Amino acid sequence: MARRSLMAQGLTASTGMTGDLHEGPPLVAFDFDGTLTVRDSFTAFLKWRVSPARHLIGMARLFPAAIGYLFDRNRGKIKAAAVREFLRGVPLEQLEREARAFAQSEAPRLFRPDALAVWRRWRAKGARLVIVTASPDVVVAPFARGLGADLLIGSRLALDPNDKVLGPLDGPNCRGSEKVVRLKAIFGDDLSLAAAYGDTSGDREMLAIAHEKGYRIFRGKPG
Numbered sequence: 291m292a293r294r295s296l297m298a299q300g301l302t303a304s305t306g307m308t309g310d311l312h313e314g315p316p317l318v319a320f321d322f323d324g325t326l327t328v329r330d331s332f333t334a335f336l337k338w339r340v341s342p343a344r345h346l347i348g349m350a351r352l353f354p355a356a357i358g359y360l361f362d363r364n365r366g367k368i369k370a371a372a373v374r375e376f377l378r379g380v381p382l383e384q385l386e387r388e389a390r391a392f393a394q395s396e397a398p399r400l401f402r403p404d405a406l407a408v409w410r411r412w413r414a415k416g417a418r419l420v421i422v423t424a425s426p427d428v429v430v431a432p433f434a435r436g437l438g439a440d441l442l443i444g445s446r447l448a449l450d451p452n453d454k455v456l457g458p459l460d461g462p463n464c465r466g467s468e469k470v471v472r473l474k475a476i477f478g479d480d481l482s483l484a485a486a487y488g489d490t491s492g493d494r495e496m497l498a499i500a501h502e503k504g505y506r507i508f509r510g511k512p513g
Contacts, residue, residue, distance in 0.1 A: 315416045316484030317477065319469075319496055320409065322423035322430055322444075324489040327400040328511060331433070332369070332425040334400070335392050336376045348375045365424065365492075366445075366463030373426070373447060374457035382453040385428055393432035400433075404510035408487070409437065417484060422473065422496060424465040443472045465492040470499060 323330045337345050355371035358364075377385065412419060418440045423430050427444030434442040446460040462468045473496070474481050486493070486500035487507070497503045 315418050316412075317420065317481075318412045318417045319420045319422050319473065319483050319486045319500070320405075321488035321490075321493045321496070322421050322433070323425055325487050325493075325508060326402060326405045326409070326421070326433075326437075328402055329400070330425070331400065332429055333372075334396065335389065335429050336372060338392050338396065339388050340376065351375055365465060366459060369424075369445070369463060370458045373455065373459070377447070377455045378457045380455045382428070382449055382455070385447075385455065386431070389429050390432045392429070393436060397433060397436065399512050401512060402508045402510040403513065405487070405508040406437075408504075408508070412485070413438070420473070422464065422469045424463055424492060441476070443469070443476070467495045469493070469496045473499075 320326055323332070336348075340348070352368075352371055352375055355368050359368045409419065419438070420441045420443065421430065421434050421437075421439050423442075423444045425444055426447050427442055428447060430444050431442055443464060445462075445464040448456040448458045448460040450456050462471075464472060469492070470481075473483075481499060483496070483500035485502035485504060486497045487504035488494070488497055489506045489508075493505070497505055
């Protein structure tokens with residue numbers, strides 16, 4: 291189905307793409323969680339969509355995965371555990387609908403005003419703006435659409451033949467070197483970013499291929 295085909299390429303739901311991506315205006319990449327936002331959007335979404343009691347039970351069940359993370363530091367593994375606990379069996383259409391409602395409700399409390407100012411500055415210069423995030427693309431897609439992003443690259447959720455969430459990620463967690471791999475898969479091996487912005491060690495490879503490197507430069511809080 292067309293929607294799954296788009297998600298499989300990382301060109302998610304919701305991102306409008308115009309023109310030739312390999313030529314033209316400068317390319318600028320933004321991490322999402324902690325960079326454009328003040329906190330992790332995926333964990334906030336998981337908490338938002340269930341009752342407090344269900345969230346507490348789910349977090350208790352994730353305790354073994356959290357202990358495992360202390361030893362292996364595998365963020366993709368613990369993320370997949372959270373997906374299995376809170377989203378397994380959820381139809382993609384329902385998840386997209388919930389993500390839109392979440393974005394509409396929570397965007398004013400999530401975005402950093404200084405990050406948005408830089409985003410708008412680059413937009414005014416005619417740059418192509420890409421969000422590259424480790425959060426599931428389906429969750430970030432409504433935010434990316436609202437910002438007018440040219441492209442969204444994120445972690446992908448594995449779906450069964452009926453478009454229901456299976457639990458594991460579809461491919462690697464979009465973090466660290468995977469961010470550069472995914473960017474180069476779309477823009478080519480000679481990719482050069484005019485600027486990149488991030489806030490964790492998982493953004494350093496992306497920052498390394500950017501002319502302007504913005505590491506933890508945004509501190510603003512929603513008003």
